[in-house]
Amino acid sequence: PQWLLAGPIIEAELRSTKRWELTAEGEEIAREGSHEARVFRSIPPEGLAQSELMRLPSGKVGFSKAMSNKWIRVDKSAADGPRVFRVVDSMEDEVQRRLQLVQGGQAEKLGEKERSELRKRKLLAEVTLKTYWVSKGSAFSTSISKQETELSPEMISSGSWRDRPFKPYNFLAHGVLPDSGHLHPLLKVRSQFRQIFLEMGFTEMPTYNFIESSFWNFDALFQPQQHPARDQHDTFFLRDPAEALQLPMDYVQRVKRTHSQGGYGSQGYKYTWKLDEARKNLLRTHTTSASARALYRLAQKKPFTPVKYFSIDRVFRNETLDATHLAEFHQIEGVVADHGLTLGHLMGVLREFFTKLGITQLRFKPAYNPYTEPSMEVFSYHQGLKKWVEVGNSGVFRPEMLLPMGLPENVSVIAWGLSLERPTMIKYGINNIRDLVGHKVNLQMVYDSPLCRLDAEPRPPPTQEAA
Numbered sequence: 001p002q003w004l005l006a007g008p009i010i011e012a013e014l015r016s017t018k019r020w021e022l023t024a025e026g027e028e029i030a031r032e033g034s035h036e037a038r039v040f041r042s043i044p045p046e047g048l049a050q051s052e053l054m055r056l057p058s059g060k061v062g063f064s065k066a067m068s069n070k071w072i073r074v075d076k077s078a079a080d081g082p083r084v085f086r087v088v089d090s091m092e093d094e095v096q097r098r099l100q101l102v103q104g105g106q107a108e109k110l111g112e113k114e115r116s117e118l119r120k121r122k123l124l125a126e127v128t129l130k131t132y133w134v135s136k137g138s139a140f141s142t143s144i145s146k147q148e149t150e151l152s153p154e155m156i157s158s159g160s161w162r163d164r165p166f167k168p169y170n171f172l173a174h175g176v177l178p179d180s181g182h183l184h185p186l187l188k189v190r191s192q193f194r195q196i197f198l199e200m201g202f203t204e205m206p207t208y209n210f211i212e213s214s215f216w217n218f219d220a221l222f223q224p225q226q227h228p229a230r231d232q233h234d235t236f237f238l239r240d241p242a243e244a245l246q247l248p249m250d251y252v253q254r255v256k257r258t259h260s261q262g263g264y265g266s267q268g269y270k271y272t273w274k275l276d277e278a279r280k281n282l283l284r285t286h287t288t289s290a291s292a293r294a295l296y297r298l299a300q301k302k303p304f305t306p307v308k309y310f311s312i313d314r315v316f317r318n319e320t321l322d323a324t325h326l327a328e329f330h331q332i333e334g335v336v337a338d339h340g341l342t343l344g345h346l347m348g349v350l351r352e353f354f355t356k357l358g359i360t361q362l363r364f365k366p367a368y369n370p371y372t373e374p375s376m377e378v379f380s381y382h383q384g385l386k387k388w389v390e391v392g393n394s395g396v397f398r399p400e401m402l403l404p405m406g407l408p409e410n411v412s413v414i415a416w417g418l419s420l421e422r423p424t425m426i427k428y429g430i431n432n433i434r435d436l437v438g439h440k441v442n443l444q445m446v447y448d449s450p451l452c453r454l455d456a457e458p459r460p461p462p463t464q465e466a467a
């Protein structure tokens, strides 16, 4: 009981002693003899068919041991198949004798080698015996006086505190966990990605506008107006406000010409580009629209200065919902603009980025995006899942996107993107996106979700009783 252990009424000293104990099989051998001895005994002078001997309970184990003890031999050429014969007339069942020694409490009589051999045969085990040596404490008394845990004002005023026993202060006691706010796992992982980008010298792009014009979300990225992603099967268009009124018209004209006639060495798409289509408001389908805005602002600043931008925010896609897809997710995007950047630079920055995520084994697979050429899907070999996982997409922005903005000829821009939900699900061992996001999330998971370091091994999902 609590009060028994508190204060110096008794001293309880933990002592642990190690001792050797027979395992269940060891007990049985000490009683019945070792497998090899039983095999030996079961062989009559005229020998025993090996097949028959193997059927004996100790057959298999005993046979090999008796052979290695050179107690028996096998005549493979015997008429009706291999036959086992005794080699010696009698033998000493050392194993049984040693186990009985231990049973008799004389384990110290055995040498280290003999002991480890019996332990290897799982006949002997070393157990640690924990015992408490209890002795009288300085405050020992037979009368149990309840120890005070609080010093009250009247004790002080009456002075009665002087002769009352007080419970010693337990400085190691856990305080009551303050009921504090809890970061959703997604936000914990988001802050880790932010940390990685900031460490790599990236600046965060403003992404506060979920509503975007088709112009910045598609046209500025040289994505043609008849591209399948631009119909309402993939994109949420707005009824009110349906149209974006504010567009930089001189830049819009250059985008129009590039789409319809080409330019800057490109033949363009040769279709009639419509301003109304570009004005249509939508819920942004990617944060690459924010990258387009940032690169356009950058192009207005002369002379050009190299930049590294990142964004992490919500994007919306009218997709078929399944266990890993909702109509919205958080896109993570990195953008680097500088003179003469190549695909090699992109592979290099991707390696640096994913290494900080604890992902080192990367593979790049050619891919297609309307706004990057060349483009690559990025794959990493996932130890836990024992397979290659797609961890993102990337590419070099097309000149048809950058030059109409006013960026210098020899400036190229590399970029990549991934989701926030996928790494979070993998890190927290969550298989259904609805257990991470949405009204079905059990908040206990949020409260108990540990801070999980992205570059550390994934932790198994908390089991029910631990939750």
Ligand code: FB9
Pocket (backbone or CB within 6 Å): 288, 331, 332, 333, 359, 369, 372, 389, 390, 391, 392, 393, 394, 395, 415, 416, 417, 418, 419, 420, 422, 423, 426, 427
């Ligand atoms: O996140 C994705 N996978 C992923 C990422 C990290 C991760 O970490 C683990 C801890 C180890 C695990 C998985 N993907 C991108 C790959 C797939 O999940 C993919 O099926 C789903 N993708 C989303 C889009 O789905 C339609 C993830 C999302 C995605 C895809 C592409 C981009 C951004 C997000 C992009 C881009 C881009 C390309 C070029 C230039 C600029 C941006």
